[in-house]
Amino acid sequence: MSIVTVQLGQCGNQIGHEVFSALCSDIRGTHGLCSKEENESYQESSKERFFSQEESGVPAARAVLVDMEPKVISQTLSRAASSGHWKYNSHSHFCQKQGSGNNWANGYCVHGPRHKEAIMELVQKEAEKCDRLGGFFTIMSMAGGTGSGLGAFVTQCLRDAFPTSFLLNHVIWPYGTGEVIVQNYNSVLTLSHLYHSSDALLVHENDVIHKICAQLMNIKQISFRDVNQVIAHQLGSVFQPTHTAGGGSGYSRNPLGDLLEPLVPHPEFRLLGLRNIPQMPESSLAFSSFSWPGLLKHLRQILIAKAHMEEGIDWQVRPPGSSIPSTNKPLHFNTSIANLVILRGKDVHSVDLGSFQDPSLYTSWLNPQDAFSAWKTPRAFNKYEKSAALVSNSQFLLKPLDSIVGKAWNMFASKAYLHQYTKFGIQEEDFLDCFTTLEQVISSYTNL
Amino acid sequence: AVSLPFAVGQCGNQVGCRFWDLALREHAAVNKKGIYDEALSSFFRNIDTRSGGNGPDIYKGKICSLKARALLIDMEEGVVNEILQGPLRDVFDSKQLITDVSGSGNNWAVGHKVYGCQYRENIVEKLRKAAEHCDCLQCFFIIHSMGGGTGSGLGTFVLNLLEEEFPEVYRFVTSVYPSGEDDVITSPYNSVLAMKELNEHADCVLPIENESLFEIVNKIHQMTNSGKLGSTVKQNSLVTSSAGSAKTLQEKPFDAMNNIVANLLLNLTSSARFEGSLNMDLNEISMNLVPFPRLHYLVSSLTPLYTLADVNVPSRRLDQMFSDAFSRDHQLIQADPKHSLYLACALLVRGNVQVSDLRRNIERLKPSLHFVSWNQEGWKTGLCSVPPVGHSHSLLALANNTCVKPTFIELKDRFMKLYKKKAHLHHYLQIDGMEQSCFSEAISSLSDLIEEYNELDATKGGPRIDPQRLKIAV
Secondary structure, X not given: XXXXXXXXXXXXXXHHHHHHHHHHHHHHOOOOXXXXXXXXXXXXXXXXXXXXXXXXXXXXXXXXXXXXXXXXXXXXXXXXXXXXXXXXXXXXXXXXXXXXXXXXXXXXXXXXXXXXXXXXXXXXXXXXXXXXXXXXXXXXXXXXXXXXXXXHHHHHHHHHHOOOOOEEEEEEEOOOXXXXXXXXXXXXXXXXHHHHHOOEEEEEXXXXXXHHHHHHOOOOOOOHHHHXXXXXXXXXXXXXXXXXOOOOOOOOOOHHHHHHHHHOOOOOOOEEEEEEEOOXXXXXXXXXXOOHHHHHHHHHHHHHOOOOOOOOOOOOOOOOOOOOOHHHOOOOOXXXXXXXXXXXXXXXXXXXXXXXXXXXXEOOOOOHHHHEEEEEEOOOEOOEOEEEEEEEEEHHHHHHHHHHHHHHHHHHHOOOOHHHHHOOOOOHXXXXXXXXXXXXXXXXXXXX | OEEEEEEEHHHHHHHXXXXXXXXXXXXXXXXXXXXXXXXXXXXXXXXXXXXXXXOOEOOOOEOOEEEEOOEEEEOOOHHHHHHHHOOOHHHOOHHHEEEOOOOOOOOHHHHHHHHHHHHHHHHHHHHXXXXXXXXXXXXXXXXXXXXXOHHHHHHHHHHHHHHHHOOOOEEEEEEEEOOOOOOOOOHHHHHHHHHHHHHHHOOEEEEEEHHHHHHHHHHHHHHHHHOOOOOOEOHHHOOOOXXXXXXXXXXXXXXXXXXXXXXXXXXXXXXXXXOOOEOOOHHHHHHHHOOOOOOOXXXXXXXXXXXXXXXXXXXXXXXXXXXXXXXXXXXXOOOOHHHOEXXXXXXXXXXXXXXXXXXXXXXXXXXXXXXXXXXXXXXXXEEEOOOOOOOOEEEEEEEEEHHHHHHHHHHHHXXXXXXXXXXXXXXXXXOOOOOHHHHHHHHHHHHHHHHHHXXXXXXXXXXXXXXXXXXXXX
């Protein structure tokens, strides 16, 4: 089953390139730590999922690149091609010249309708190349104008054109102390719109990844490329082929469905956080060795304490005793709706994940057996002997979301910058609708 | 995306001339293969000269003959003629020039009403032609001075015209404001009359004061000649240097000063022309730095002013660059942004600088800066991989800050000194289309602007009360 990726705006395209690069490198890697058969099966499955075969023999990413200015796409295409191992299809991109000016309204109200046909035609072409279409994965930032505004519009178009396909949006949340001054407005507009058309939003926060780069990867002068490579690794650890729970011996034939169905049981709760351990510089990999119990203990505490990575975890946070009613839950504790843990590498089958099924971690609506899923795959990922990923529908993103909405509201109350949006068709009432949607989401997650 | 600069008047054209020279140098340094690329196309057309100068534009392939996308307007011939006889003569052709012989007599009304009327059709026609050659016209730049007659009067006439004919294209104006000791007595009149036009028709204005440019030039001279610097300064890295040669002592001060403004424009457009990990286009500058339509005056600063010859750039020096950007003596107007209120701030970094360097410095400098309550984290940032010629990195800071207020207040005071006595007023009122109301409306517009800044300043340091959030029924 194949996934079509839509890369939107500068961020979306830069990350998309790192993702396909990481996937390709993992596929070609010799550190699978499993049988030759297993490895070949993994490679076939991954290739089918993310790449199409072209006459030249070089696999082409199943992706559509969209941007409103040409420089990034141009760079992305040539970087991929120069790798020699994969490339983008030479026609699967759409770009314009003038950019969106960091203006969500410009992306959504002007560029969207204007270029809908051309963009959807490219998506259709990629979809048709798939023997079986498993759904769509869009990559975008919510701070700027194209990824956010045009991205929201395209997501709606995808939903309309492919009503039964799975649609997952990968959204990058910007650094708190600004990359773009109107980023909070753009974020509020994006998140509220995506909430209505997307199946789920898989979120990465720049601040969090930056910390990983600084503290775990030991990078001194962190560039966006470094940040994007960590993100690509984390995504790869989720989307590379896996054996699902009852899936038998083959790799999952429905990757997006298998992910979304257990994690998003209720339409009000669509925010998914992602954590991955261990993370370290490639040079350290050979010298490190981990045990599954150790890794899982850390991963569980990362979940419970809303930590960002395996350093600096607050071990004081504990789940409440199951007899205590929900209103007395300690403030720092992260209540989950559903979690998915993906294990890759050596000795996966012996791992005990019982601690993740503890009912006190979850709301009461689902049985803990339904709230928790685990996928185990013996084929190691990206040279990590053991790697564990957590995709969580929980209160991970509550505080960051609340912060963004708060800042946006503060600015909105002063009416600053509104003329820039009304100029292109987004009125104050539209903003209010979006604020209302998100306050509802915040309230829902708060009261878990 | 293409930017179209218009140089109007003597000052505008002198700056413009420096700008084109530096732009060519910058592209030559980056573009080794002589291919006409996307970056070049933002400022230059590529003409096939085999068919004698009127050839079609060549959009790809080797560079044949580069022509600047520009309009040079002056009501005197001196400066434009000099350009056409100098090394840049092949970069312009007669279709881009609009000149006259008698000048505007330092009279805004002559520039705006007389020449405006006279040359309107000519300007519109040349404008359309220039726009036709652009694949995607994003922005107009007007480069002019405020104190004279042509740059000020005709320049603002052109601004109006641009809004009428191309309402969707952004209008950036680089305005050189006169100093108190300006030898043009009526410069306050000209400036205030022009200000009204800038208030109403410009998207963004970058005010520049000659005093600041002069101080920067002096500072560089002192530093390079005093032997204070450990190693030698890279000559072509001076923000004031022209033509790559080291004629620091013999240079006319205006040349050096004009180079600074030219560098400002180059840096402003660098991220739109060259690649980087976080692009910053001109429409993004307007979007992020103008929270309310009339508050569109941006204080700019450029660092470094020169680069030392030693290759190693420890991050300490990088951090110094950021600190300098906020210091009083690097601003291009007489202003101190640190002690006033920021509405918004943009940092455009060029060269080998990464996001962590940006963040480290923002964190470091933030506590000493005052931001308006509704925009506490008001930073817009851009990272462009290509540094300016002679540097390993550089920084352009643009601030929407109430520190512009004193410049406007002084201008108003100088205006009122003349206006109360009705000094020289008849030179203006005798021009067809000019009335007393032009003056009263202009000063009123300026007063209103000053009042808007006053209201913002009044909020500085006050208690921070966050507005109540929407309540959702559970």
